[in-house]
Amino acid sequence: MSKNSPRILVVDDEADIVELLCYNLEKEGYRVASASDGRKAIEVAKDFLPDLIILDIMMPNLDGIEAGRMLRTIPELKNTYMLFLTARAEEYSEIAAFEVGADDYINKPIKPRALMSRINAFFRREAQKSEPDSMLEIAGLSINRQNYSVLKPDGSSVVLPKKEFELLYFLAQYPNKVFNRDELLQKIWGTDVFVVERTVDVHIRKVREKVGENYIKTLKGVGYMFTDE
Numbered sequence: 001m002s003k004n005s006p007r008i009l010v011v012d013d014e015a016d017i018v019e020l021l022c023y024n025l026e027k028e029g030y031r032v033a034s035a036s037d038g039r040k041a042i043e044v045a046k047d048f049l050p051d052l053i054i055l056d057i058m059m060p061n062l063d064g065i066e067a068g069r070m071l072r073t074i075p076e077l078k079n080t081y082m083l084f085l086t087a088r089a090e091e092y093s094e095i096a097a098f099e100v101g102a103d104d105y106i107n108k109p110i111k112p113r114a115l116m117s118r119i120n121a122f123f124r125r126e127a128q129k130s131e132p133d134s135m136l137e138i139a140g141l142s143i144n145r146q147n148y149s150v151l152k153p154d155g156s157s158v159v160l161p162k163k164e165f166e167l168l169y170f171l172a173q174y175p176n177k178v179f180n181r182d183e184l185l186q187k188i189w190g191t192d193v194f195v196v197e198r199t200v201d202v203h204i205r206k207v208r209e210k211v212g213e214n215y216i217k218t219l220k221g222v223g224y225m226f227t228d229e
Helices: 015-027 038-048 064-069 091-099 112-128 162-173 183-189 199-213
Strands: 009-011 032-033 051-057 081-086 104-105 134-140 142-146 149-152 158-159 216-219 224-225
Touching: 009 015, 009 038, 015 032, 015 112, 032 038, 038 051, 038 064, 051 064, 051 112, 064 081, 064 142, 081 091, 081 112, 091 104, 091 199, 104 149, 134 162, 142 162, 158 224, 162 183, 162 199, 162 224, 183 224, 199 216
Parallel strands: 009 032, 009 051, 051 081, 081 104
Antiparallel strands: 134 142, 142 149, 149 158, 216 224
16 A cells, blocks of 8 residues: 555444445555544544545434534645445435535445445546646636635635535636536536536535626526626
8 A cells, every 4th residue: 555545534333334444445555544423533534634535424423414514624624525425315415415515425335346436436537637737717717726726806715625616617618608417417526426416506506605606607497607708
């Protein structure tokens, strides 16, 4: 295992699931740490600084949704992938996960090979991204792919979580072109990740709240587009 291998934190109150995931992840060459509840996860994450957190939703002390919300406030973890596990299949649980910045959502029972394939896909996409000088300037915005930040016309800067940034960056590359939810799901989340269409709406709303209401236009019944007007 290389010291440069991605770090993954596994959080679940079921010891057999933690053992299963840690075994398979280490076998794939990842560096792994674990925690048995949300509060412990926050403590471990501050020291371990994982590149990916696998987080169960139903846990004692602090559930996965609240733990995810708190983890997203830690500056060093702003670019960390977050994958939620749950035995619950309700759509509102999935939406809640994406509201706090989930990158993926997987129902139990876990299929180790499928999960490893999905995790490997995360890191493949990361490796394929453009290198640091990726800067896009449009409609008064400076969108910096190196640090996931956006400089607004008033001089203020905001740093976006990965998926919110990627959504804005993608739309801004094609100003005045409309993309439907399906297209955005495929372009931003990829074909390895299964999420509901409302996930796009949630992320668009969050981008608007942080960057400004006027940059992304909704065409009812069609989709979304970045406007440079």
